Amino acid sequence: MNLTPEDVDHVAALARLGISPEERARFAEQLSGVLEHFRALQALDTSGVSPTAQVQDLRNVMRDDIARPSASRVDVLANAPRQEDGYFRVQAVLDA
């Protein structure tokens, strides 16, 4: 399985991860090597085997819906890179 530099660009865009030209070449090579290692899995017969997402037999754990104090706005905003009027400030997400 060979990952091309174009594949790397596509995946990086999906992951919102800026990569340098040097990383683009290195990831193409290193990820191809790792994916090659995964090929052995493809050869395994898993027909009829149900997938395991988590090892416990838990289903939809519920708790009572009781109101209680939550974290204060001041505490929550204390680590914000930018804030304004008690809100997180972000870049525009819609075109003007």
Added chain:
Amino acid sequence: MVIPHDLTTLTAPEARTLLVRRAISATELTQAALDRIAQVEPAIRSFITITADQALAQAAAADAALGAGDPASTPELTGIPIALKDLFCTAGVQTTAGSRILEGFVPPYDATVVARLRKAGATFVGKANMDEFAMGSSTENSGYHLTRNPWDTARVPGGSSGGSATAVAAGEAILSLGTDTGGSIRQPAALCSVTGLKPTYGRVSRYGVVAFASSLDQVGPFSVGVEGSAMLLRAIAGHDPLDATTATTGVPDYVATIRDGIRGLRVGVPAEYFVAGMEPDVERLVRAAIDDLARLGAEIVPVRLPYSAHGLATYYIIAPAEASSNLSRYNGTRYGLAAVEEADVNRAMDLTRARGFGAEPKRRIMLGTYALSSGYYDAYYRKAQQVRTLIKADFDAAFRDVDVIASPVSPTVAFPIGARIDDPLAMYLSDVCTIPVNVAGLPGISVPCGFDGQGLPVGLQLIGRAFDEATLFRAAWAYEDATDWPRRRPPLATAATPAGES
């Protein structure tokens, strides 16, 4: 018991005995740990943040509690110095997960395990170094600095919980807490000659623990001597309403049964875990430890775990897939690094993440995103989840016949710094014997089982049934009791007298 000249050589149960007898104070014990930190940190660098003032304030409170009434009725970890891996949220103390993207992040709340340790009376000496977001097997992926193995400072301590392992090995803390997603407690414990346990998935709360791979991550203890880990697990384990995956199964008294012996215990040995490329000294020492278990009354039986051979490939699809999702939160909006100068929202996220993540998280985000992307999901992610079912089924079958499974922890001893950093696949192979245990959600303990020809430590792994940590502690304690491995400390931890003692 006699009060040692150097208090940092005490195990947790020994320290507890002396504290309760009021033969030593929590302040003396904590100060000894802080002095040792000042002495050895230039050489090994276990910590990203040292919290000396906090530790001494907690020690003063511990001394007040010990002096207020019956000292034996204080919580068991009262006044015991503990190091915390720097991915446990600590209210008011920076928590980085080893990443520059979280530099300066000060959590507004405690992780459940941290809150429980505060209640148990512990003193927190510092936040331990780690591979960035717990991704790595050498602590070389830390965004801050290297941590060096106290047995040989030219070598890695293992990882990702490298600083938690070295802190305990070098006497900078009596106990420490780490996390294990694919071996990140057991492998550094083996490489530094300390005990480390990965509990059953769901045994310990993950609330407030910076997430890597949520279906695999577990929090667990490090200690010199097995009993300290049993004390620490007892303090942190149990159901937490803030983590829906924690089990409601009761927490047994691990310490009460630790000396019950292993006569008649059935110990399975899987040939598949003595992998090609394993160092001959590692194999020799692990097999000798299994012979010791037999001498102590255990019955040794071969077991087969054929699908474990696919554990590594399965893990390196599932863990990066979960990581790519978990790490999407680091986008420069609510906390952490942010490219605030960039006006375009997508370019700002690209830039924030490009600057803040190191090479390994980037590699795993890419791998995980690829495995989950349209057209590849069935071939990779779904396939890996199916093989996960088969790996777990192998363990279920083996545990119908045996009580414990014994294997190596790591196929090699600590490797030289830099040896594997540019070869991801070689680094990933460090965890080939520990990864299947996370994939199956089972508990595993790493106990010291000797030293190779160069004097480097080797560990024995014991794997148990789900929620049967008590049997692992019992078997590990019986083995430890028959050896003197925990009494051997790295020269660096005993060479000089800590300042402040005569």
